[in-house]
Amino acid sequence: MDVYGYELLEEKMPKHVAIIMDGNGRWAKKRMMPRLYGHRAAMKTVHNTVKLASDLGIQVLTLYAFSTENWSRSKEEVDGLMSLVVEYIKREINELHANNVILKIIGDKNHLPLKVIKAVDSGMHQTEKNSGMILNIALNYGGREEILHAIKKMIRDGIKDDEITEDLMMQYLYTANQPDPDLMIRTSGEKRLSNFLLWQNAYSEFIFDDVLWPDFDAKTFCRLIAEYQNRDRRFGAVK
Ligand code: IPE
Ligand code: IPE
Ligand code: MG
Secondary structure, three states: OEEOOEEOOHHHOOOEEEEEOOOHHHHHHHOOOOHHHHHHHHHHHHHHHHHHHHHHOOOEEEEEEEEOOHHHOOHHHHHHHHHHHHHHHHHHHHHHHHOOOEEEEEOOHHHOOHHHHHHHHHHHHHHOOOOOOEEEEEEEEOHHHHHHHHHHHHHHOOOOHHHOOHHHHHHHOOOOOOOOOOEEEEOOOOOOOOOOOOOHHHHOEEEEOOOOHHHOOHHHHHHHHHHHHOOOOOOOOOO
């Protein structure tokens, strides 16, 4: 199919796309505006990206919204980001539901402000019986925290060492029952993982693009999916 000028093959559509939405602060700075202006602009990009991913038949979309390291930002920015998350869920949840999207939050939910916990719980509850795309929002997410959380839970469940397999480990991660990301995108030109999906990204195709997240549009997304579809995924084998 031709989407925004890119020939995308349905059979090669990534099942799971993960995105590190980076560059909001720099986008705002270029406009001599406060960082939160960039985070607010980012919400529109999230809206459009979710809609396009769902229309393209992507099964899982994971968006990195707040890392376990992001608490070290100013209180003003952290509070602003938390309020935007609540605003996003309240504003978008009915449309997500109408589009059959399942909302999930991945990360350590316990340490989020109560208003955020309430909004995400209600959003997850409303959409849990849907059967369309899974939208994972990574909130207070850290790959290392996720792995430690999984190990602690295995121990509490009395799992024996010889019962621990890769499949079992995957069941204990926040992304249980989901395929690993096929495509991992980071915007803004930074080339690092910043503690994102450390286990799950073992064999993802990585694309680092210079676009700042608020400027990421449908055409950019299609260009990156087309690039992904041209990659040769060998998984260690020789063809
Ligand atoms: C990404 O944009 C959003 C979050 C981390 C919440 P940044 O806020 O990191 O923007 P830059 O990297 O400073 O431009
Ligand atoms: C990663 O971006 C986290 C999110 C996008 C939510 P950061 O901007 O926080 O990461 P660093 O500081 O560049 O590694
Ligand atoms: Mg950043």
